[in-house]
Amino acid sequence: MRRACVIPGLVAFPIGCRACDRTKGPSKAGDVRKKKTVIKSSKSAQAARAHLRPAVGILVLLAGIAAWKTASTHLPNASPVVAASTPVPPPPTANFITTIPNTVRAPDSAPGGMAWIPGGEFSMGAQDAPDMNDVGMSATTDSRPVHRVYVDGFWMDKTDVTNEEFAKFVKATSYVTIAERKPRAEDFPGAPPENLVAGSVVFSPPDHAVPLNDHFQWWSYVKGANWRHPLGPQSDIKGKEKYPVVHVALEDAVAYAKWAGKRLSTEAEWEFAARGGLSGKPFVWGDQFRPNGKWMANTFQGKFPVKGTDKGEDGHAGIAPVAQYPPNGYGLYDMAGNVWQWTSDWYRPDYYARLVAVGGVARNPQGPNSPFDPSEPTEKKKVHRGGSFLCTDQYCSRYIVGTRGKGEVSTATNHLGFRCVKDAPVSNRSAGQ
Ligand SMILES: [Ca+2]
Ligand SMILES: [Cu+2]
Numbered sequence: 001m002r003r004a005c006v007i008p009g010l011v012a013f014p015i016g017c018r019a020c021d022r023t024k025g026p027s028k029a030g031d032v033r034k035k036k037t038v039i040k041s042s043k044s045a046q047a048a049r050a051h052l053r054p055a056v057g058i059l060v061l062l063a064g065i066a067a068w069k070t071a072s073t074h075l076p077n078a079s080p081v082v083a084a085s086t087p088v089p090p091p092p093t094a095n096f097i098t099t100i101p102n103t104v105r106a107p108d109s110a111p112g113g114m115a116w117i118p119g120g121e122f123s124m125g126a127q128d129a130p131d132m133n134d135v136g137m138s139a140t141t142d143s144r145p146v147h148r149v150y151v152d153g154f155w156m157d158k159t160d161v162t163n164e165e166f167a168k169f170v171k172a173t174s175y176v177t178i179a180e181r182k183p184r185a186e187d188f189p190g191a192p193p194e195n196l197v198a199g200s201v202v203f204s205p206p207d208h209a210v211p212l213n214d215h216f217q218w219w220s221y222v223k224g225a226n227w228r229h230p231l232g233p234q235s236d237i238k239g240k241e242k243y244p245v246v247h248v249a250l251e252d253a254v255a256y257a258k259w260a261g262k263r264l265s266t267e268a269e270w271e272f273a274a275r276g277g278l279s280g281k282p283f284v285w286g287d288q289f290r291p292n293g294k295w296m297a298n299t300f301q302g303k304f305p306v307k308g309t310d311k312g313e314d315g316h317a318g319i320a321p322v323a324q325y326p327p328n329g330y331g332l333y334d335m336a337g338n339v340w341q342w343t344s345d346w347y348r349p350d351y352y353a354r355l356v357a358v359g360g361v362a363r364n365p366q367g368p369n370s371p372f373d374p375s376e377p378t379e380k381k382k383v384h385r386g387g388s389f390l391c392t393d394q395y396c397s398r399y400i401v402g403t404r405g406k407g408e409v410s411t412a413t414n415h416l417g418f419r420c421v422k423d424a425p426v427s428n429r430s431a432g433q
Contacts, residue, residue, distance in 0.1 A: 095146035096123040096280025115331040119153035126402030142349035152429040157419035159322035160244035178249040179226035200225040200247040201413045205307035218305040242321040244417040250409040253418040262420035267345040276329025297337030300392040336399035339417035340384040346371040347381040347406040388415035
């Protein structure tokens with residue numbers, strides 16, 4: 001397997017609080033050109049948005065006229081003047097429809113540490129929040145259009161898999177994670193041998209403000225970094241048994257899940273679970289980021305990404321142990337913030353649009369058949385969800401439920417973990433429709 005990472009002289013690695021395509025850093029070749037492209041595309045995106053607003057108004061107006069034309073065939077006396085003046089822009093949640101949870105009985109006994117997620121029909125995706133800045137949300141075109149999805153019921157781990165749990169798996173199986181394996185020369189043709197060392201990608205903040213269009217400013221490939229040594233060889237996980245395991249690549253997470261008799265969730269299952277029965281809310285707990293001033297998730301408070309500026313006002317500067325904040329409506333912890341979570345879906349930015357083109361309610365969608373990220377077309381990426389302790393509205397606010405992350409399958413980081421799900425007995429799984 002080819003490994004995308006930040007080994008000098010090799011390929012760009014798809015990291016960041018990273019889902020914004022236009023925040024991609026330079027790769028091995030054509031750095032300047034690519035940087036220019038990034039800046040240019042950022043500006044043109046703003047321009048495009050500025051032009052979009054009147055366009056939306058016109059569309060609404062046209063829709064209103066069309067509606068009036070339809071209505072007027074039944075109401076010959078209707079006044080076109082009134083009809084043309086009445087259209088109003090739809091509210092931001094216009095495409096969200098109420099969640100209809102399955103009514104099938106929950107299975108009698110839940111596996112330890114797991115919560116029952118009833119499944120059902122819901123609206124999936126995210127809108128631009130009207131009060132969000134440009135960087136925070138406007139780039140989440142891949143989480144639109146909001147569309148209708150049905151998922152069967154299942155169990156889900158209440159928390160991310162912890163160091164303690166992962167250690168049990170490693171002890172039982174002698175499993176070696178990708179970050180602990182020496183990269184093979186054949187996977188990195190032309191790489192200098194001294195660069196072929198085991199390691200992983202670690203958040204390494206600069207001590208000064210940096211432009212936010214180059215994630216190489218704050219991510220480094222660190223030799224010897226892995227789940228046992230999250231920040232590099234000098235660090236360890238003593239006393240961090242209840243922290244989420246990090247530096248797990250996709251196949252590491254899949255191996256753990258298989259051992260535990262579980263699996264990774266699909267992206268749709270993940271979002272249904274994260275919404276906790278609510279419909280179209282920006283956060284897994286509701287409408288406000290801090291209801292009554294209360295912190296609900298582990299994110300970043302400071303000047304991103306500058307070292308030492310994360311004030312940890314939410315109780316944690318950097319990664320936190322699991323379950324430090326209230327659970328969502330289904331009893332799940334940390335479905336926003338702390339660490340990103342792997343899902344089993346391939347990433348494509350146009351997947352939701354494709355589902356909408358098919359029409360109807362997408363039943364138990366499994367993601368596209370193959371991955372494609374136009375910003376890095378040769379990388380195979382899966383969807384990440386939930387955001388991390390590095391998320392901030394200055395750069396990436398993907399703690400907002402419905403927004404999507406993405407990551408190359410063999411790349412691990414110190415803000416990426418996972419949790420598992422388990423299928424219910426068939427009789428409890430679906431509404432039998
Ligand atoms: Ca924090
Ligand atoms: Cu983020």
